[in-house]
Amino acid sequence: DIQMTQSPSSLSASVGDRVTITCRASQSISNYLNWYQQKPGKAPKLLIYAASSLQSGVPSRFSGSGSGTDFTLTISSLQPEDFATYYCHQSFSTPYTFGQGTNLEIK
Amino acid sequence: QVQLQQWGAGLLKPSETLSLTCAVYGRSFSGYYWSWIRQPPGKGLEWIGEINHSGSTTYNPSLMSRVAISVDTSKNQFSLRLTSVTAADTAVYLCARMVTTGWFDSWGQGALVTVSS
Numbered sequence: 001d002i003q004m005t006q007s008p009s010s011l012s013a014s015v016g017d018r019v020t021i022t023c024r025a026s027q028s029i030s031n032y033l034n035w036y037q038q039k040p041g042k043a044p045k046l047l048i049y050a051a052s053s054l055q056s057g058v059p060s061r062f063s064g065s066g067s068g069t070d071f072t073l074t075i076s077s078l079q080p081e082d083f084a085t086y087y088c089h090q091s092f093s094t095p096y097t098f099g100q101g102t103n104l105e106i107k
Numbered sequence: 108q109v110q111l112q113q114w115g116a117g118l119l120k121p122s123e124t125l126s127l128t129c130a131v132y133g134r135s136f137s138g139y140y141w142s143w144i145r146q147p148p149g150k151g152l153e154w155i156g157e158i159n160h161s162g163s164t165t166y167n168p169s170l171m172s173r174v175a176i177s178v179d180t181s182k183n184q185f186s187l188r189l190t191s192v193t194a195a196d197t198a199v200y201l202c203a204r205m206v207t208t209g210w211f212d213s214w215g216q217g218a219l220v221t222v223s224s
Contacts, residue, residue, distance in 0.1 A: 001168075032209050034210040036211070042217075043201055043203075043214035043215065043216060043217050044152070044211070045214075046210060046212050049208075049209075049210040050208070050210070087151065089152075089210070091205070091210060094157075094165050095154055095167040095168065095169070096154040098153070098154070101152075
């Protein structure tokens with residue numbers, strides 16, 4: 001299985017901050033990397049697909065980059081609704097796997 | 108706009124069989140892969156397996172011996188069966204659509220399944 005490691009596991013930040021979350025794959029996954037946002041009691045929501053493509057309807061303050069084994073999700077200016085848990089996900093090969101999540105909290 | 112709606116029993120005893128169904132509304136059923144994913148309380152996401160409209164399945168090896176995913180294209184539904192459940196199977200179970208290029212773009216609302224004697 002491909003292991004996905006996110007860092008940090010938790011992060012405290014303020015509204016307006018720029019935040020970066022990283023995800024590392026245990027082997028090269030090309031650009032088969034996606035990012036999701038999950039709020040308590042809700043299903044995950046797709047933010048970024050294929051490493052850097054913004055899902056329709058997602059604000060442009062979200063961006064993704066990377067290829068191979070190292071990827072980043074950046075939120076350019078945190079808004080109150082962005083406080084949530086973020087997961088990376090590899091779809092390069094089955095079994096599909098997710099990072100352990102990054103809990104983004106209000107400072 | 109596709110919508111996924113799921114249902115099934117929420118409380119099971121150890122050794123029983125978990126059974127959930129996910130109905131797809133609003134878009135074609137073919138051309139996508141349909142997955143089940145679970146999330147134990149307070150933990151991360153685990154992919155269980157997928158099926159396409161033709162019935163071709165792929166399972167997570169960690170669950171392969173106990174899991175079966177089936178499809179009913181006449182109803183635009185797919186279903187999950189997980190046998191011999193234990194407390195470790197307690198989780199929110201989610202159905203999701205994967206586009207062929209590899210991301211989950213639509214999700215069901217999730218269903219908490221608790222295994223307890």
